[in-house]
Amino acid sequence: MEHFVVSARKYRPQTFKDVVGQQAITNTLLNAIENNHLAQALLFTGPRGVGKTTCARILAKMINSDGKETGEEDFAFNIFELDAASNNSVDDIRSLTDQVRIPPQVGKYKVYIIDEVHMLSQAAFNAFLKTLEEPPKHCIFILATTEKHKIIPTILSRCQIFDFKRITVKDAKNYLKYIAEEQGITAEDDALHIIAQKADGAMRDALSIFDRVVSFSGKNLTRQAVTENLNVLDYETYFTSTDLILENKIPDLLLQFNNTLSKGFDGHHYIAGLASHFRDLLVSKNPETIELLEVGDQTKTKYLEQAKKASQEFLMQGINLANDCDLKYKTSKNQRLLVELCLMQLASITFDGEKKNGKHYIIPASYFQKKGITPIPVKKDIETPKTQTTATPAKDASKNPAASFQVKEPPKVVLKQETKRTSGLSLSSIRAKKEHQIKQMEVVVDEENLPTEAFTEEAFLKVWHEYIGILRKEGKHNLASILAIDTPKLKGTTAHLEFPNATNKIEVERQSYGLLLHIRQSLSNYDISLEITINEVMEKQYAYTTVEKFEKLKEKNPSIDLLRKTFDLGL
Numbered sequence: 309m310e311h312f313v314v315s316a317r318k319y320r321p322q323t324f325k326d327v328v329g330q331q332a333i334t335n336t337l338l339n340a341i342e343n344n345h346l347a348q349a350l351l352f353t354g355p356r357g358v359g360k361t362t363c364a365r366i367l368a369k370m371i372n373s374d375g376k377e378t379g380e381e382d383f384a385f386n387i388f389e390l391d392a393a394s395n396n397s398v399d400d401i402r403s404l405t406d407q408v409r410i411p412p413q414v415g416k417y418k419v420y421i422i423d424e425v426h427m428l429s430q431a432a433f434n435a436f437l438k439t440l441e442e443p444p445k446h447c448i449f450i451l452a453t454t455e456k457h458k459i460i461p462t463i464l465s466r467c468q469i470f471d472f473k474r475i476t477v478k479d480a481k482n483y484l485k486y487i488a489e490e491q492g493i494t495a496e497d498d499a500l501h502i503i504a505q506k507a508d509g510a511m512r513d514a515l516s517i518f519d520r521v522v523s524f525s526g527k528n529l530t531r532q533a534v535t536e537n538l539n540v541l542d543y544e545t546y547f548t549s550t551d552l553i554l555e556n557k558i559p560d561l562l563l564q565f566n567n568t569l570s571k572g573f574d575g576h577h578y579i580a581g582l583a584s585h586f587r588d589l590l591v592s593k594n595p596e597t598i599e600l601l602e603v604g605d606q607t608k609t610k611y612l613e614q615a616k617k618a619s620q621e622f623l624m625q626g627i628n629l630a631n632d633c634d635l636k637y638k639t640s641k642n643q644r645l646l647v648e649l650c651l652m653q654l655a656s657i658t659f660d661g662e663k664k665n666g667k668h669y670i671i672p673a674s675y676f677q678k679k680g681i682t683p684i685p686v687k688k689d690i691e692t693p694k695t696q697t698t699a700t701p702a703k704d705a706s707k708n709p710a711a712s713f714q715v716k717e718p719p720k721v722v723l724k725q726e727t728k729r730t731s732g733l734s735l736s737s738i739r740a741k742k743e744h745q746i747k748q749m750e751v752v753v754d755e756e757n758l759p760t761e762a763f764t765e766e767a768f769l770k771v772w773h774e775y776i777g778i779l780r781k782e783g784k785h786n787l788a789s790i791l792a793i794d795t796p797k798l799k800g801t802t803a804h805l806e807f808p809n810a811t812n813k814i815e816v817e818r819q820s821y822g823l824l825l826h827i828r829q830s831l832s833n834y835d836i837s838l839e840i841t842i843n844e845v846m847e848k849q850y851a852y853t854t855v856e857k858f859e860k861l862k863e864k865n866p867s868i869d870l871l872r873k874t875f876d877l878g879l
Contacts, residue, residue: 354472357510474509
């Protein structure tokens with residue numbers, strides 16, 4: 309059997325032009341060689357499989373080549389590759405520094421490529437510092453690592469750092485297409501795109517996956533074969549799921565999810581992929597963001613078609629629900645139920661119950677015409693507004709001056725349709741009722757021809773205390789206690805009250821409708837009003853501590869202090 313060479317080795321780039329997706333770095337290195345401006349210590353860092361070691365080998369070969377060599381010359385013995393993962397001790401680094409002193413026999417430079425340099429021990433890093441900072445003229449060090457943060461800062465400061473980026477899906481797909489043509493393999497564009505996505509930015513991984521799929525499907529590489537071999541969910545699964553969600557077909561959606569699980573796929577993988585699918589649909593709705601859609605041309609057309617069916621609000625809410633399910637999946641004890649609940653919620657976003665199919669239950673006018681029936685239009689009765697009564701003098705005005713005027717009914721408050729209905733027992737409804745009563749009272753006060761008879765302060769205080777007694781009989785002890793805190797002081801028709809805190813003021817203002825109505829009707833004067841102020845000094849008059857209570861008692865009976873001193877009592 310002929311020896312098989314994997315594509316990652318067979319198609320390893322031999323020049324900088326063959327390196328995929330690292331044009332910025334390769335151009336920089338080429339210019340540095342041409343201008344003789346190459347540093348003696350270089351650090352190549354980046355993810356796995358993006359070309360760090362390959363670029364180091366190409367660079368080592370180019371700096372020893374002056375264009376006059378014959379094909380038989382080889383500079384391989386001028387290139388020393390050291391794996392720092394297995395040679396990470398101080399002795400290994402000391403052996404390396406001893407070899408550095410010997411100049412090359414052929415060529416101009418000795419190149420030391422140290423791979424996985426972050427695996428060196430702390431002592432090995434310290435032993436390498438001096439040589440790395442001042443190497444001989446004939447020596448160049450190229451360090452490669454995937455974890456730059458593990459390298460000590462003193463090493464980083466002595467190196468010229470090149471950050472390798474991930475290979476884009478587009479670049480990886482184009483390179484796979486080139487290799488497929490070289491090997492005479494017919495490959496679908498979507499199949500190569502799935503391989504490039506699965507590689508996650510690593511060209512070496514993409515080539516390894518390519519070899520595996522070719523071994524499975526032969527010379528004809530299809531999307532179905534790739535998805536089956538790589539155990540990834542096909543785009544069609546998510547397209548079908550989205551159609552079922554938009555059509556509110558919950559039973560079919562749950563059956564499809566069950567079929568997905570029966571194929572060996574994980575529910576976490578499914579819901580995460582569905583969130584990504586919604587994201588791609590959202591990207592497809594705007595022509596400016598279509599470039600962010602990393603799929604094949606055929607699949608892109610399907611995304612654009614389905615994006616027209618789904619609204620932006622649905623996609624945003626769908627992404628939120630799917631992402632929430634993704635976050636809760638690992639901690640859930642019933643993971644399948646969690647995903648199924650999420651799918652049912654997604655299918656219910658655009659579902660509005662019977663209203664959705666309400667048009668099927670409306671009988672058209674043509675039905676009656678065919679039967680020879682004339683429909684009778686239904687008219688709503690329009691209620692005539694009741695006329696408001698005006699304030700008119702009564703017949704027995706001489707007997708009771710207060711009864712000589714009939715109070716006008718307050719105008720009805722028309723609530724807007726947008727007003728939110730509240731419970732009759734809620735605090736907001738009670739507060740609204742009190743405010744409405746106050747507004748009614750203000751309307752009455754503003755009317756003309758209402759009685760404004762004179763009254764004395766004694767009569768006012770008598771009515772005031774009567775109302776406090778009525779409150780206590782009705783069980784409203786809190787309001788009665790607040791009104792008894794201060795005796796109102798009259799200035800004209802305004803009664804001035806003073807309370808120790810704002811809580812008392814707010815409570816009286818809320819209940820002022822009944823208070824003022826009782827006083828005005830009793831004294832036949834509708835100009836009477838309240839003015840409440842807050843005096844925080846009053847609050848200090850209350851005794852809270854033991855000493856304050858004793859002082860209060862001493863004010864009422866000074867003999868208590870004599871009793872305390874006689875028997876030497878403490879507080």
